[in-house]
Amino acid sequence: MCKQTNYSKYQKRVIKFLNDLLGTDTPFTYERAKNNHLKVLIEGIPKPIYTGSTPSDCKSINNFMAEVKRELKASKNEAEKTPQQEKRKLVSLLKQSNDKLIQNCVKSLRTRISALKTQEEASVLENQCINGINLKRIETVKQSVLLALQARKQGVYLKPKELKSIEGVVHNHLNFMLPSMAYYAELLDSKLRRKQAEKQPTQIESLTSNVISLEDKTQHAPIKEAKKLAKKPKQPVSNKNMNTKNSNSATELMAMSANNRVSLLRNLTKAQALMLIDDINQAMAANREEDIEAVIALIRDKDLPLEAIISRMEAA
Structure with missing residues (x-):
């Protein structure tokens, strides 16, 4: 670079403009070209800028300053675009890597779908619930992603958030x-x-069997009871003692409260209860015949006219 004292007044104005415009942030250099114009090189601008026209042209300095500003603006825009492009390229590479990882996981899981379905069905039928299915699938996805990460030769580091996102996508596919x-x-x-449905026929068969068994017992109970009575040895007992004993037993039975009497009679079998009812009916019939005989004997003894008795009964 030549000494500034060797430059013309016009060129010194250009140099001062560059110093004021660029300051200390942007390096630049200048030199005199063969045609006596000033050649300026500015960092970030790929081509040199020359002062144009002649110093006598009043617009020459303005045109030069406008050109420098235009080139600086273009250089700045280009510098801003470059990081964005690199960032986009990096994001694209990262997405491609993640997509390939997801595809490998899905491909691996697709070959195991039949086995996984069988395992899930067995688990549901065994545990009688479906709560553990989703947790099991999450574990399967994590294991698949881990194996895919270990298998790939090259790949960028995955942050926990990115890894969780990949697992979510694979889980959705699964x-x-x-x-x-x-x-x-x-x-x-x-x-x-x-x-x-399988239990119902068994219950019906069991209920039917119980009913048949109960009917058989009811039908054979009188026969068994009669056989038991027939097998018992006959003991000679006087009618008087028997009547007294039965009378005392019947009196004691009737002396009980209704609840106690019913509770005692519930111990009888159906056959015994039917026999007891028949005996009571026979006893009542015998008492009625005995009462009729007593009334007839009284009428004969008193020699009462039968017509008078009948008319008196009808009047009553």
Whole structure:
């Protein structure tokens, strides 16, 4: 660079303008060209800028300053675009890497869909619930992503947030390939209905068997009771003692409260209860015949006219 004392007044104005405009932030240099014009090189501007026309032209300095400002602005815009392009390129490379990782995980899981479905169905039927299905799928996704990360040769570092996002995408693919929760709920419900349907015939058969057994017992009870009575040895007992004993037993039975009497009679079998009812009916019939005989004997003894008795009864 030549000494500034060797430059013309016009060129000194150009140099002063550059110093004021660029300051200390942007380096620049200048020199006199062969045609006696000033050649200026500014950092960030790929081509040199020359002073134009002649110093006598009043617009020459203005044109030069405008050109410098225009080139600086263009250089600044280009500098701003470059980081953005690099950032976009980096983002694109990262997305491609993540997409490839996701594709590998989905491809690996797709080959295991049948086995995973079988395992899930067995788990639902065994545990009688569908709550653990989603947790199991999350574990499967994490394991698949981890294996894919270990298998790839090159790749950028994944932040926890990015890794979680990848796992979410793979989990979404897995949920789409496997049956939904509604499918497993319906499967569980159908199994419960099938079990209930299998139990009902067994319960009906058991109930029918119990009814038949009860009927057999009811039908054979009088026969068994008669056989027991027939097998008992006959003991000679006087009618008087028997009547006294039965009378005392019947009196004691009637002396009980109604609840105690019913509770005692509930211990009888059906056959015994029927026999007791028949005996009571026979006893009542015998008492009625005995009362009739007593009334007839009284009428004969008193020699009362039968017509008078009948008319008196009708009047009453």
